[in-house]
Amino acid sequence: MPYEWSSPPPHKSPDWSLSLWPYRSLLRKDFVIFVGGTIVMFALPLLAVIGSAVLWGLLPFFGLALWGIWFALNVSYKRGEVLEVLTVKGDIANLMRQNADKSHQTWEANRYWITVHLYPTGGPVPNYITMRGGPREVEIGSFLDERERLELYDDLKRALKAT
The missing domain is CATH 1.20.58 (Methane Monooxygenase Hydroxylase; Chain G, domain 1)
Structure with missing residues (x-):
C-alpha cells in the first residue's frame, strides 16, 4: 500500500501521522x-x-x-515524486504536499472539525477524497488507485473519529 500510518488506526495516541506517495512499478x-x-x-x-x-x-x-x-x-x-503527509498533533491537523517540482502546499485545520468526503463520481478521478475543515476543501491521495482511495477513505474516517 503506498501509504503508511505512524500507528495503525484507531490511534491510541492523540498524535499521529499519515504519509502517502504514488506507487512506483519501476524503481x-x-x-x-x-x-x-x-x-x-x-x-x-x-x-x-x-x-x-x-x-x-x-x-x-x-x-x-x-x-x-x-x-x-x-x-x-x-x-511521480509527490509526497503528502497528514500530521495530527494536539488540536491541529496539518496536510503538507510536496509536488514533483519540489514546491510545497500546506493546509491546516482544527482536527475536531475535519470532515472527510468521498466523491465516487464527478471528481477528477473516481472515488475522489477530500477533507474539509474551515474555509477550504483539499484533496488527499488523488494519485492512489480507486481501491486504495476507498481503503484510505475508510481509514481516515476511522482515524479522525477515534481522536
Missing part, C-alpha cells in the same frame, strides 16, 4: 537495468552491419529511439 535500479537491456537489444542487430555504411545510417535512429525511451521514463519518474 531507479530497475530503470537503469531496463535502459541497459534496451541498449543491448538495440546493439545486437547492429553487430550484423559493423564495418559497413549501413551502420552509420541506422545508428542515429537507434540513438534517437534510446533517447526517447530514456526521456519518457525519466519524465514519468519525476512526475
Whole structure:
C-alpha cells in the first residue's frame, strides 16, 4: 500500500501521522537495468552491419529511439515524486504536499472539525477524497488507485473519529 500510518488506526495516541506517495512499478535500479537491456537489444542487430555504411545510417535512429525511451521514463519518474503527509498533533491537523517540482502546499485545520468526503463520481478521478475543515476543501491521495482511495477513505474516517 503506498501509504503508511505512524500507528495503525484507531490511534491510541492523540498524535499521529499519515504519509502517502504514488506507487512506483519501476524503481531507479530497475530503470537503469531496463535502459541497459534496451541498449543491448538495440546493439545486437547492429553487430550484423559493423564495418559497413549501413551502420552509420541506422545508428542515429537507434540513438534517437534510446533517447526517447530514456526521456519518457525519466519524465514519468519525476512526475511521480509527490509526497503528502497528514500530521495530527494536539488540536491541529496539518496536510503538507510536496509536488514533483519540489514546491510545497500546506493546509491546516482544527482536527475536531475535519470532515472527510468521498466523491465516487464527478471528481477528477473516481472515488475522489477530500477533507474539509474551515474555509477550504483539499484533496488527499488523488494519485492512489480507486481501491486504495476507498481503503484510505475508510481509514481516515476511522482515524479522525477515534481522536
